[in-house]
Amino acid sequence: MPYLKQLLEILVVSTRLGLTSFGGPIAHLGYFHEEYVRRRKWLDDKSYADLVALSQFLPGPASSQVGIGIGVMKGGVLGGFTSFIGFTFPSAIALILFVFVAQEFGVADSGFIQGLKIVAVAVVASAILGMAKHLTPDLTRKTIALFALIATLLIPHFLSQIGVILIAGLLGYFIFRENQSEEKRSMTFPITKRFGTICLTLFFGFLIGLPILSYVSSVTWIGIFDSFYRAGALVFGGGHVVLPLLEREFVPTGLISEESFLAGYGAAQAVPGPLFTFASYIGADISGWTGGLMATVAIFLPAFLLILGTLPFWYSLRQNSQIKGALMGVNAAVVGILISAFYQPIWTSAILSPVDFALAALLFFMLVYWKLPPWVVVLTGAIGGSIIAIL
Template sequence: MLYFKQLLEILVVSTRLGLTSFGGPIAHLGYFHEEYVRRRKWMDEKSYADLVALSQFLPGPASSQVGIGIGVMRGGVLGGFISFFGFTFPSVMVLIFFAFVAQTYGVADAGFIQGLKIVAVAVVAHAILGMAQNLTPDLTRKTIALFALIATLLIPHFLSQVGVILIAGIIGYFLFRKTVNVDEFSLKFPLTRRFGTICLTLFFGLLIGLPILSNLSSSIWVGVFDSFYRAGSLVFGGGHVVLPLLEREFVPTGLISEESFLAGYGAAQAVPGPLFTFASYIGADIGGWTGGLLATIAIFLPAFLLILGTLPFWYALRKNSKIKGAFMGVNAAVVGILISAFYQPIWTSAILAPIDFALAALLFFMLVYWKLPPWLIVITGALGGTLIASF
C-alpha cells in the first residue's frame, strides 16, 4: 500500500510538472530542483548534482533522463517509468492532436511557414553555440568537430554519422585519457549491475541492428523506428538540436513535407514538457495516433536504456578517465555533425533573401540577449513570415 501511494505521488507531481514546465531542458532542471530537492526533499543536493552530471554525460533528452532517475530513486524502475509518463504524456497528446488539425486544415500555403523556418534557424543556432562552448572548449576538440562537420557534409548518410562518432570516440580515448578530473561521487540507485548490463546490451544491439533490419525490411515503420531511435541515441543537448537530424531523416524521403515539419516544430516550442515530443507530431503526421505513439517510444527508448544501464556503473565510469575521454571526443564530433545538419537543410531552406536573414537576426537577439521565452519567439517568427509573404 505504501509503495502504491509512492507511485501515485510520483504520477501526480510529474504530471503537474509536465503541464507547467516551459522553457526547455535547462528550465526543466530548475523546476525539478525546486520540486524534488527543495520542496519534497526526495534527494539531497549532491545526489541531484550527480544525476544531472550523468544526464549531461549521456546522449538523449537530459531533463527526461533526470526525471526518470528521480522516479527510480523514489519507486524503482516502475517509478522511473511513471515519472517519465507524467512529465511527457501531456505534450505528446497536444502534439498528436495538433498533427490532426494541421492535416485537416493544411499548412502548405500558409505564410507563417517561412517564419517558422527562420525560427528554427535562430533556435538551433543558439543551442549549437551553447553546446560548442561546453563541449569544444579547446583547440583539439574544435578540430574534431571541424572534421566531423566536413565528413558529414561531404557524405550525407546516417552511416557516416555513426562512423564519425566511433572514430571520435577512439581519438578521445587516447587523447583525453590523462586530462579528465574525477569528482567525488555520492549517487546510489536500487539497480543491479546485471540489470544495467542488459539495458546497455539492448541499447547497442538496437543501435547497430535497427539500420540493418531497416535495409532488409520492406516495412516503412521499421525504418521510421530506426530513424527516431538513432536520433534519440546520438543527440547531446536536448530537443532543440534534434531538429536538424529529424528533418534530414524525414523531409527528403517525403514522409513529411517541410511545411508540416516546421509547423509541428513551432507547436513543440509552445507546449510544456520535453521537446523530444516533437517526434510524436511527426509520427502522427505520418501514421495517425499509432504512429505518434510509436515515434514517442522510439525516440525516448534510448534515454531509458542508457540511464537505467549506466546508473549501476556510474561510479566506475567516473573513475575511468579513458572512458570519459572517449565521450569527450564523441561530444566534440556531435557538435560538428549538428553544424552540418544545421547548414543543410535548416539554413539553406530558410535563409533565401536578406529580409530572411534580418528576421533571423532579430529572433536570435530576442532569444539570446533579451532572454524572451521560446513561445514568444515562435509567435514573432510566424507573424514575420506572414508579413514577408504579403510583400
C-alpha cells in the same frame, strides 16, 4: 500498497511538471530542482548535480534522463517509467493533437509564449542560486564554475560542455583528493549492475540491429522506428539539435511535408515538456495516433536504456572515496554550465525589454520568497506575457 502509493505520488508530481515545465532542458532542470530537491527533498543537491553531470555525457534528452533517474531513485524501475510517462506524455499528446490544428492555431509567436519564456528565467535563476550555495561554497570551486561559464559561453557546443566537465573532474581529483568529507548521500540505489548491463546490451543491440532489419525488410514502420531510435541514440545537445536531424530523415523522403514540419516545430515551442516529443507530431502526421505513440517510444527508448544502464555504475563510482574530489570539481562546473545556459539562450530569448525584466523579477520573487506553487508562477507568467503583448 505503500509502493503503489509511492508510484502514484511520482506520477502526480511528474505529470504536474510535464504540464508546467516550459523553456527547454535547462529550464526543466530548474523546475526539477525546485520540486524534487527543495520542496520534496527526494534527493540532495549533490546527488542531483551528479545526475545532471551524468546526463551531460549521454546522448538524448538530458532533462528526461534526469527525470527518469530521479524516478528510479525514488521507486525503482517502475518509478523511472512512471516519472517518464508523467513528464513526457502531456506534451506528446498535445503535439499529436496539434497535427490537426497547429497550422491554423498560430501560437508560436503569441504573447503567452513570451510570458512562459520569462517564467523559465525566474525558475532557472532560482535553481542556480540554490545549487551554487551548496556546490560552490569556497573560492576554488567558484573559480572552476567561473571558467566553466566562460568556456561554454564562448564555445557554445555540446562538446565544450563535455570537455569542461572532464577538465573540471581532473582538476577536482588533484585539488580535492585530500578532502575526505564524510557527507552522506540521501538516496539508496535499487538497480543492480547486472540489470544495467542488460539495458546497455539492449541499447547497442537495437542501435546495430534496427538498421539491418530495416534494410532487409520491406515493412515501412520498421524503417520509421529505426529513424527515430537513431535520432534519440546519437544526438547530443538536446531537442534543438534533434529537430534538423528529424527534418533530414523525414522531409526529403516525402513522409512529411516541409510546411507540416515547420508547423509542428512552432507547436513544439508552445507546449511544455521535452522537445523530443516533436517526434510524436511527426509520427502522428505520418500515421495518426498509432504513429505518434510509436514515434514517442522509439525516440525515448535509447534515453531510457542508457540511464538505466549507466546509473548503477555511476552510483558505485561516486561512492568511491578516490573519485569524490573529481565529483566536487564536476559539480562546480555544472553550476558554471547552468549559468552559461541561463544567459544563452534563456535570458537572451526572453528578456527583450525593461517590462520583461520587471515581470521576471516579480516571478522570481513569487517563487523564491513568497514560495508560491510553480503552477501559480507559470500561470502568472503566461497572463503577464499576454498583457505585455497587448500593450
